[in-house]
Amino acid sequence: MKKKYWDLASGIVLFLFSIVLYIGAMNVRTLEVSTFGSGFFPKIVAVMLALASLALIVGGIKTAKAADGAEEAKGNPRWKAVLATFTIMVAYAALLPFVGFMITTAVYLFLQINILSENRHRKPFLFAVVSIVTSVAIYYLFVKAFNLMLPAGFLG
Amino acid sequence: MLDLFAAGFASVLTLGSLFMIVLGVFVGIIFGSIPGLTTTMAVALCLPLTFGMPPAIAMSLLMGLYIGGTSGGLISAILINIPGTPASVATCWDGHPMASRGEAGKALGAGVVFSFLGTLLSIVALVFIAPPLAELALLFGPVEYFALALFALTMIGTLAGKQLTKGIIVGLLGLILAFVGMAPIDAYPRFTFGIHDLDGGFDILPALIGLFAVSEILNVAESEFSLKKENVLTNFKMKGFGFSLKEFWGQMYNMIRSALIGIGIGILPGIGAGTSNIVAYSVAKSQDKHPEKYGTGCLDGIVASETSNNASIGGAMVPLLTLGVPGDTVTAMILGGLMIHGLTPGPLLFIANGEVVYGIFASLIIANIVMLVMEFFGIRVFAKLLSVPKHLLLPVIFSLCVVGAYGLNNRVFDVWVVMLFGVIGYVLTKLKFPTSPMILGIILGPMAETGFRRGMQMNEGSFLMFFTRPIAVFFFLATAFMIVLTAVGNAKNRKKEGTKA
């Protein structure tokens, strides 16, 4: 989707969301059967969101009608890198309770550093050392010195 | 009072105590400057270590941590655009742009000096007018909190600047996210879809880490590495504190106003530095003749943020020491610490343990000075540390963020919250929405709703309460004023540009 349609699309999505929110607010279980129960504020916010998203839609229409302005591409966005980063972050969180902090962190660090650096800067050995040392250092500092519990997994 | 002060200083000017202060400030600065690790966490972790110590020394350590931690956040905020603690969120907004221009020294120097001044002013307030300030805090019932929250929410308009509609939307989204969890008053879960981990709602810390740190990492991943940009950031020249005497005097009004905001918010139980820095920044922007300069790297923004967050330290200590009621999360920990050492803060603390109280005052004063000196000499060290290439630094910071998020409640769920907010922050930025209003929404939403509903309970459902309570009325009027101001400002902008926000 072209950039100029983004505002309009966002506005529509948000408007629909505000309707969903309002319906959800009507079903909130509450101890008080009164006008100002737990559903009250969410309803008000839902209405305000609906109004704001309508404003955005109106603005979005104007932007969409405008001529295709210079779609400045600031360099080449590295979408693959973004996706990769997101993926390993999710994997990190998912594996944390099972494999434990030290190992998952070391692996994450190694992968993330590789993603962020670009080919000309890659020094795998250095990265591996940094990953392992950092991970171990953090673990020992917080768990042993500060007695903060970190997921131990099956190895620690 | 003078003899009590003398006794206080005497108890603190011992080798053991001074060492603890220095250690506390040092550790505090480190915890404060690393995103994901907070002052509250530093105090929580060091609390068990204080059990064997005499109370005066334990307090020296904790005060050092408090001051070092609150101020330390500015370092990462300025140098890597990620706030070290929730207290330095607003510092990013002008601190980092200034650094990107090659003026990191000025930003850091200003941050350090005004952190010092903010703390100093709040210590003065604490020492000399704590009891009346405490009385003031007692006047704030639920209705007043509601009014105050409403007023602070209008700051969203100021922060959003030209993008008023989008800013409001993001603020509302923040409010909506804050609804998730147990509803105030009746405590039934709302919008949790049966997921029990959501019963507690979204904690502000993982949300902040996600919005700032994760989205920053995703942004860096997306853009190409620029050696030139990196060097500009870290190779800055610095003379003295980096800014001129003329500039210093120019910030006086800003500083005093921000300090008052910081102290005021600090004395109110339940809100502290995390809120005051954003509010002070917004107020500074709204009162400025040239609000557009905010966000581009202006000194005022940094001064407002760093003065107020440190001023909240003394502010939060007021209800703690006089009423035994904590002013923010850090003082809540300190309260636990005091009680474990057999000291009950409250009306009798000054009478029964006066020397301890004045020892605390003395520790605060000394720790403040230590912080100034340490950070001044440390500025170049920080810059060197942060000249470590981003592709090495950011992942390490993320893993520390994971520690911070997990350590909050000991659950991996909070790490998932970080991810969620990271995505939200990234998507918002990509769609050209401002992210700063979201924080206001998350912090102030619960305060507004709880205040309103409790107020209703207390006044048996009558709306009269909104009109008869002077403090509340003041804030309602201020709210209305801000709304009008923002609307007018926005209309003016639109006329100027002929396009809709």
Next chain:
Amino acid sequence: MKSFKKVAILLVLALVASFSVQAQVKYPTKPIQVVVPANPGGDTDLNCRIMAKYLEKELGQPVIIVNVGGAGGSLATRKVKDSAPDGYTAVFFHPSMFLNKLMGLVDYNFDAFENAGIAVMDNTNIFVVNASSPYNDLNDYINAAKAKPGKVKFATETGGFTHLQILAFQDLTDTKLNVVDVGTASQKIVALLGKQVDAIGISYGIIKDYVASGKFRVIGVMSDSRNPMIPAIQTFKEQGVNMSFPKFFYYLFPRGTSQEIVGKFSDAIAKVAANPAAQAELNKFMVSAEYMSPSVATKYMLEQEAIFFKYQNLMMNAKIEKEEVKK
């Protein structure tokens, strides 16, 4: 070769020894986490920290306090319930856990865990008023409530222990108060100091300095007989209101934790309770270390549960009733 044989024999002996040692579990071998379902600064957190200080000495390993406040304590209890039953995670809580089930916030109670016993007793549940108010004792308060139904205010935390207390009170004295939610102990203190409410329900230890300095007045304590640590306070029963609510603090381990481990922890609690230094520290806050072994504690807690559940309907219908009165 000789030395090799020696080493081999030693190794075999060590292996045999380790197998026999495994029959008797070594506990604890690493720090133990005690989860507190409250934020720091309140009485639950304080009692737990004091206990932890002494438990560490008995157990020989650090006892780490983890605060998981929120959701009435259900976040903490749920977390421990789902933790590994290896004896290194426990929860320290009080009657509010029963209330979580009563209100439908969770569907389990303490019997979904292994009970390590009761450690601390708090018989200082009181109603407190601001010293400037006209209420000198419970009956003044009751009379005022009868004179102006639904107007006299009482501050509590919805779903908390004091909420149950006030419902029982209203039921027993046939009064209707304006029960408002103000939140935590600190917030109750602020509300009472600021005269925003007429009375609060709280533990004595937290507000003792306010009584001593003349700012607060205690109008009754909910124990069976006068508490020797605060002998001047009349009990509710003395004043004609037949209610008694002790606040008991206990440790729970996840279901499935070995009885041996629970037993060792429980023994440690017993030793701490018998320790005069620990007792003195707790007494400073008007609570006392009183040990009840797992079986005794379970019986006691079941009895208490029955008492609480008598008020379940009251609790669930409380707000609806109030609305109808208004109309």
